[in-house]
Each structure stands twice: as structure tokens, then as C-alpha cells.
Amino acid sequence: MPRDSGYSLRQRLLVRLWGTLFIVLVLSTVAALALARHIGTVVYDHWLYDSAMTLAEQVKVRDGKSVLDLPRSSVEMFEWDRVDRVFGEVSSQKGGMLFSNARFPKLAGTLTPGKPRFYDTQVNGKQARVVALRLKEGAAPDDEVTIQVAETRVKRDSLLSDILLIFLPMQAVILVVTCLLVWFAVTSSLRAVEDIALRLSNYEPERLEPIDDLTYLPNELRPLLDATNQLIGKVADAQLTQRRFVANAAHQLRTPLATLQVQAERALRESDPVRTNEALAHVLKAITRSRHMVHQLLTLARSDRSAEKTLEMGKVDLAELAREELERSADAAIARGIDLGYEGPDAGGELVGEAYLLREMIANLVDNAIRYGRENGQVTLGLTLSPLTLYVDDDGPGIPPEDRALVFERFYRRPGAAGDGCGLGLAIAKEIAARHGAVLRVLDNPAGQGARLEVQFS
Incomplete structure (x- = not known):
């Protein structure tokens, strides 16, 4: 028979386990990057909020009006960043624009005092992260001051790139090491199957013994081994029955057949009809005895408890x-x-x-x-x-x-x-x-x- 060209059990296990590991690592990488992005966003948003609160502290009330007491040196310090551009805007409901170094889009909706709003937009044609807050305290009576601070996304985006450069090689190493460990585990676990196959392939028809010396056989393979041993036992019993039948037949039929030969030769040699009939009578007796013995042998083979034939109950x-x-x-x-x-x-x-x-x-x-x-x-x-x-x-x-x-x-x-x-x-x-x-x-x-x-x- 042609051998099945499909996967072996080892190949099936390795392909499925390695595929599962790859999917898990991909999902874990995506989850880790999402978590890192979230953490980075929270941290940078806190820094952005701190910058907005720094501007808020500079809002004063003079002559009943809200003003921004922000010297030029403070503006330069506010705008300084080695990587990103920082933009700010302070406007009063009654006094108009108090400070602005960029054109911010108009805010949608109404801000809740004391509750900052973070959003992404374009400021001066650059993608930026913006925090907007509304001051009630510190502003002039019956006045509201709105502060917006924006920062470009260079640091935020480079953070993800840096994490990817560090995380992906680590995940690749983990994948390779894990795949090797899975290969070793699968190979060692299937050793019992290979041992059974080796034992079966080395069996000689004249010597069939059950396989009972595999101490490390896993429980999942025990039913297979038990069924195999039962089959070996049935085949061995069938062979024993066959050998016994052949041996018995050869042993028991030897004498009647020899008697048949002797009496037949005697009948051929005799010229006296009486003696010829006597020899033929012995031949008939030997045939009858042989027929009875063959019938007995066949019945014994059929009734043998080790015979493979199933009882027709x-x-x-x-x-x-x-x-x-x-x-x-x-x-x-x-x-x-x-x-x-x-x-x-x-x-x-x-x-x-x-x-x-x-x-x-x-x-x-x-x-x-x-x-x-x-x-x-x-x-x-x-x-x-x-x-x-x-x-x-x-x-x-x-x-x-x-x-x-x-x-x-x-x-x-x-x-x-x-x-x-x-x-x-x-x-x-x-x-x-x-x-x-x-x-x-x-x-x-x-x-x-x-x-x-x-x-x-x-």
C-alpha cells in the first residue's frame, strides 16, 4: 500500500503549537505596544498639562481685568524644547487674546472649569497634541480665561519607534527559544510512540510478546498500547492454535496413514481373495479412524478458546x-x-x-x-x-x-x-x-x- 503523504503526528503538533505561539506573540506585541503608547500618552499629557498650569499661574487681575503676566524670558522658557515645538494661547472672555504664538483651531463645545480637555489637531500646519482648560478662579470677576497648550508629536512617535526597536528583537528571541523548547518537548513526548513502532517493526512472527516495559508511557497512549497488546495476544493465540493443530494432525495421522499404506500394499500383493479382503478391511478401518480423527481435530480447533473464530451465539x-x-x-x-x-x-x-x-x-x-x-x-x-x-x-x-x-x-x-x-x-x-x-x-x-x-x- 502507498504510504500516506500527509503530516506526521510530530509535524502536526509542531505546526499547530508553533502557529499558536506566533499568534500569541503577535497579539502580546500589539498589546504591549498599545499599553506603551497609552502610558507614553498619559505621561506626556501630564507634562503638557503642567505647562498649561504654568501659564495659568501667570494670569493676574489688574484694574478689574484679567491679564497675563508673562515676561519674555518666561515665554522663551515656555517655548524651549530640544525636539518638539511648543505652542500656547491664552484668551479672556472679556479681554480677548492675552497671549498666542500660534493659530489654534476654534474649540468645539464648552469647557468645564478645572477639567482639562486633551485632543489631537494641527497647529501651524503640524500634527500636535493639545490640552485646553478653562479658568474660573484667578480671573477677573465675571470673566473666564481659556488656556491652550500644544506640542508636536515627535517625541511621542519616536517613543513608539524606540520601543519597537527594543521589543521586537526580544520577541524574536523569545519566539525562537520557545519554538526550540516546544520541539524538544514534542520530540521527547513522542519517544514512547517511536519505541512502540520500533518494537512492532522488529517483531518476529515466531515470537510475539506483549509490550510491557515502557515505564515512561504517557496515560494518553496507554489505551493504544493495551489495544496493541490485546491484538498481539490474539495473533499469538491464533498462531499457537494453528501450530498445535498442525502438530496434532501430523502426529495423529502418521499412524493411520502408515497403516493405510501397508495394508494397501498387502492387498496389491495378495492373490488370495480372502486375504485381500482382510487387508481391505484393515484399510477401511484405518480410513474410518482417520476420518474420525480429522473430525475431532477440526472440532478441537473450532472449540479452542484461543481460536479467532467468533461464536455464533x-x-x-x-x-x-x-x-x-x-x-x-x-x-x-x-x-x-x-x-x-x-x-x-x-x-x-x-x-x-x-x-x-x-x-x-x-x-x-x-x-x-x-x-x-x-x-x-x-x-x-x-x-x-x-x-x-x-x-x-x-x-x-x-x-x-x-x-x-x-x-x-x-x-x-x-x-x-x-x-x-x-x-x-x-x-x-x-x-x-x-x-x-x-x-x-x-x-x-x-x-x-x-x-x-x-x-x-x-
Whole structure:
């Protein structure tokens, strides 16, 4: 498959984080410049207001009129500034213009005594900042004096330029350092993902083990690791089931196939029809045994708890399955002279399970009792509803307590046991019972001689 050409996770994180950092730094720069401009405006406005108050202190009352007592030296001091031009205007409501060194625009509206007004305008063709105030005290009775002081904006504008020259390089350094720190943080945080990817890429199909030694794995990646380990476990179980099935099949089919070959060669060599038929009978017996074993192996693979196949669950009537299996096993029981019977309800015992596997479980329990029970004996298939329990009783030799755990092992056959089984029936039954939440155990036959195989469902 072609590899996705989109961003990697690292690229996505870095692009988004770096983009966010850049936006934050731009916004912080704009906010800082706005704050600096505001502070500079307030400071320069205070100085401008102080100059206006200096002129206000020079307003006197002589002969009942408002006059401005401002010597030439004071005017020069007032106008002096190394950078900006300073303009002033003092006018009286009754006395007219008292002082002016520039042409100020006409004030809009009415000034409130004692409350200065700051505004921007052009004075003598230059952009300037102006403060205007109205005097009530210090002027002649029934007179009002208006004072305006203006200053060009050279210092104010150069202040912003100076701040930009200092602030922007600092912000650039902060941006670079922060981006490097983000890159380091993202790279170190994604190291766990790279370690998982490396471990997975180095896995060999013959050796699948869960990843459980990453101590620095972040919590956000723990669900991913758990899911990955679950998948590894399922794949490993599937491989184990496959290997076990192949090994079992190879081991168990070797003898029947060898018997087939020997008896077939014997039949070809014999000229006596009786001996030929005898050899063919052995061939047929070997084929029957091989067919039975293959069926058992396939059932075991399907019932294995580690198999990947999902159970096709549905509502199943155990009583109906038990009676059906009784009919199928009748010929085998008659062949050995066994009285095969059923005790239990005709219907009921419903549970949720897979009908095919449950049918195979019952078939193996009954087949085991017929094969290894007493010839001309008795086998009983029974069902109780409370609790839901399926059992098979026989009156054969029974199973000693020391062998009861071993009979559920695959291919285990008790020494000296009769019958031609392959040792898989009870192993299959136990697997199927376990997959349905039931427990299969060996008990003594309550009637006396023999054994009881009991499956109790939870």
C-alpha cells in the first residue's frame, strides 16, 4: 500500500503549537505596544498639562481685568524644547487674546472649569497634541480665561519607534527559544510512540510478546498500547492454535496413514481373495479412524478458546440437542450391546450458546461412554433444569481419582483402556463447556459402578 503523504503526528503538533505561539506573540506585541503608547500618552499629557498650569499661574487681575503676566524670558522658557515645538494661547472672555504664538483651531463645545480637555489637531500646519482648560478662579470677576497648550508629536512617535526597536528583537528571541523548547518537548513526548513502532517493526512472527516495559508511557497512549497488546495476544493465540493443530494432525495421522499404506500394499500383493479382503478391511478401518480423527481435530480447533473464530451465539434447547444425539448414537450403542437411554425433560434447558459446538460436546460425552463403558452395559444421558446440568452415566470400570484430571488432556489414553479412540473427545468437551461458561467434571456414578461426566452451566 502507498504510504500516506500527509503530516506526521510530530509535524502536526509542531505546526499547530508553533502557529499558536506566533499568534500569541503577535497579539502580546500589539498589546504591549498599545499599553506603551497609552502610558507614553498619559505621561506626556501630564507634562503638557503642567505647562498649561504654568501659564495659568501667570494670569493676574489688574484694574478689574484679567491679564497675563508673562515676561519674555518666561515665554522663551515656555517655548524651549530640544525636539518638539511648543505652542500656547491664552484668551479672556472679556479681554480677548492675552497671549498666542500660534493659530489654534476654534474649540468645539464648552469647557468645564478645572477639567482639562486633551485632543489631537494641527497647529501651524503640524500634527500636535493639545490640552485646553478653562479658568474660573484667578480671573477677573465675571470673566473666564481659556488656556491652550500644544506640542508636536515627535517625541511621542519616536517613543513608539524606540520601543519597537527594543521589543521586537526580544520577541524574536523569545519566539525562537520557545519554538526550540516546544520541539524538544514534542520530540521527547513522542519517544514512547517511536519505541512502540520500533518494537512492532522488529517483531518476529515466531515470537510475539506483549509490550510491557515502557515505564515512561504517557496515560494518553496507554489505551493504544493495551489495544496493541490485546491484538498481539490474539495473533499469538491464533498462531499457537494453528501450530498445535498442525502438530496434532501430523502426529495423529502418521499412524493411520502408515497403516493405510501397508495394508494397501498387502492387498496389491495378495492373490488370495480372502486375504485381500482382510487387508481391505484393515484399510477401511484405518480410513474410518482417520476420518474420525480429522473430525475431532477440526472440532478441537473450532472449540479452542484461543481460536479467532467468533461464536455464533443463539438460543439453544439442551433437551432437544440431547434427544437428537441419542438417536445418532443408537447404532454405535447397539453394536456394543449397550442400553442407551435418556432421562430428563422433553423440552427446556434453554441457554445462549452455539448449537454446533454444544451438539459436539454431547456427542463426545456419549461416544466416550459407549467406547470405554462395559460391553452389554448401560449408558444414560440425562438433563436437570435447576441447576442446568447435563450428565452421562455409564456402568463401566469408572475413572480412578488420580486419572480424572488427566483424561481431559489432549491425546491422553489410560493405560490398558479398551476402545479405539484418539484421546480427544473429553478434551473437546471440556473446551466447549468452558467457552459456554460451564464446568465439566468426572464423578462416580450415583447408581454405583461406573463414572458420571457432568457439565454444570452457570
